[in-house]
Amino acid sequence: MVDKKLSGAGLRGQSAGETALCTVGKSGSGLTYCGYDVSDLADNATFEEVAYLLFNGELPTAAQLDSYKSELMVLRDLPPALKKVLQLIPADAHPMDVMRTGCSFLGNLEPENDFSTQHQAANRLLAAFPAIMCYWYKFSHDGVEIDCVTDEDSIGGHFLKLLNGTSPSAQHRRVMDVSLILYAEHEFNASTFTARVCASTLSDMYSCITGAIGSLRGPLHGGANEAAMEMIQKFSSPADAKEQMAGMLARKEKIMGFGHAIYRESDPRNVIIKAWSEKLAHEFGDTSLYDISVACEEYMWDTKKLFCNADFFHASAYHFMGIPTKLFTPIFVCSRLTGWAAHVMEQRANNRIIRPSADYVGAEPRKVVPISER
Numbered sequence: 099m100v101d102k103k104l105s106g107a108g109l110r111g112q113s114a115g116e117t118a119l120c121t122v123g124k125s126g127s128g129l130t131y132c133g134y135d136v137s138d139l140a141d142n143a144t145f146e147e148v149a150y151l152l153f154n155g156e157l158p159t160a161a162q163l164d165s166y167k168s169e170l171m172v173l174r175d176l177p178p179a180l181k182k183v184l185q186l187i188p189a190d191a192h193p194m195d196v197m198r199t200g201c202s203f204l205g206n207l208e209p210e211n212d213f214s215t216q217h218q219a220a221n222r223l224l225a226a227f228p229a230i231m232c233y234w235y236k237f238s239h240d241g242v243e244i245d246c247v248t249d250e251d252s253i254g255g256h257f258l259k260l261l262n263g264t265s266p267s268a269q270h271r272r273v274m275d276v277s278l279i280l281y282a283e284h285e286f287n288a289s290t291f292t293a294r295v296c297a298s299t300l301s302d303m304y305s306c307i308t309g310a311i312g313s314l315r316g317p318l319h320g321g322a323n324e325a326a327m328e329m330i331q332k333f334s335s336p337a338d339a340k341e342q343m344a345g346m347l348a349r350k351e352k353i354m355g356f357g358h359a360i361y362r363e364s365d366p367r368n369v370i371i372k373a374w375s376e377k378l379a380h381e382f383g384d385t386s387l388y389d390i391s392v393a394c395e396e397y398m399w400d401t402k403k404l405f406c407n408a409d410f411f412h413a414s415a416y417h418f419m420g421i422p423t424k425l426f427t428p429i430f431v432c433s434r435l436t437g438w439a440a441h442v443m444e445q446r447a448n449n450r451i452i453r454p455s456a457d458y459v460g461a462e463p464r465k466v467v468p469i470s471e472r
């Protein structure tokens with residue numbers, strides 16, 4: 099992988115601190131968590147192992163993993179007061195606003211009063227996020243109050259069971275696991291940096307994560323998976339996709355799910371989720387959306403040398419699993435929480451308040467003219 103020439107606005111190319119959690123776009127290996135290549139983790143680990151790795155720096159032993167999964171299972175149910183709040187949020191609310199409120203409200207009920215409980219706060223959010231999303235979704239859309247506890251021992255399986263009310267297939271469980279691994283961590287991306295800035299003021303875990311959710315919500319960041327889904331659904335065939343994309347590029351519109359702030363030639367997560375999307379398309383029995391997605395990928399590379407980022411083939415993969423489009427970005431939250439919380443802990447361990455400077459481009463010094471003379 100070629101290192102991208104990094105300069106210009108948006109703090110691009112400037113180091114804003116140290117991390118032992120992740121490398122992005124380094125030559126030889128596209129993405130690593132604590133030294134492990136993401137493709138190795140996606141092939142050989144589960145999401146809970148990756149969460150444990152990010153929170154503790156090492157992969158768990160079998161006994162440590164068993165006990166960690168049991169700990170998380172006990173933390174899944176939502177307090178009655180939080181359920182009441184979720185019931186008040188209308189069906190047309192943005193699900194990322196629901197996640198933001200759910201996280202913030204839980205912070206009122208179970209505040210992190212002391213940093214010595216930071217692991218508990220992170221684990222509580224990790225265990226509770228799927229229920230926050232699905233409890234609100236099922237109540238507001240179907241009028242059903244779901245049970246927030248399931249017998250699924252993985253977070254991905256738990257989410258699918260909350261959503262569908264039935265146990266997922268082994269394949270769907272595994273795809274969720276891989277997806278959550280791919281989204282878990284990504285160095286100083288916008289939402290993680292938000293969490294670190296907040297942590298640097300010595301604020302609490304819930305505030306850091308609430309702020310990060312707000313940053314992930316935007317279509318230039320995590321919101322791109324939903325935006326990509328909305329786009330590909332409008333294309334009737336691969337040929338139509340190419341024609342419409344040509345128009346979008348001519349109008350200087352951004353094509354969601356393409357390009358990246360750091361990677362230059364490819365996003366290492368794409369090849370992994372793309373392969374799962376293809377498998378799921380065959381299981382779904384209609385590969386047209388996958389074929390359209392491949393046409394988009396080819397067209398963007400051929401015309402603009404822009405490649406799919408992690409979000410693009412997530413859209414079709416989630417769709418083939420029957421997941422409603424509006425829940426795509428909240429799933430990202432369920433995963434990235436691990437990276438955010440790990441960065442909060444890392445910032446706290448070696449903290450100095452993050453406070454950069456600005457280049458002033460405003461008016462020269464001047465005097466206030468009395469209001470009657472303006």
Ligand SMILES: CC(=O)SCCNC(=O)CCNC(=O)[C@H](O)C(C)(C)COP(=O)(O)OP(=O)(O)OC[C@H]1O[C@@H](n2cnc3c(N)ncnc32)[C@H](O)[C@@H]1OP(=O)(O)O
Nearest residue numbers: 317318319320322351352353354355356357358359407408
């Ligand atoms: C999980 C994630 O958060 S991955 C990112 C998800 N976001 C998206 O998919 C949104 C679409 N992509 C984008 O908007 C951008 O590629 C970003 C925000 C990801 C990165 O932004 P930047 O670092 O500024 O991009 P970069 O410097 O590579 O842009 C180079 C040129 O390509 C253009 N470009 C980049 N991505 C796209 C795109 N998806 N569609 C059209 N043009 C694009 C830029 O506008 C820029 O053109 P210009 O020089 O004429 O202004």
Ligand SMILES: O=C([O-])CC(=O)C(=O)O
Nearest residue numbers: 283284286287288359408
């Ligand atoms: O790193 C970034 O800028 C965006 C990204 O891919 C992520 O957060 O996963």
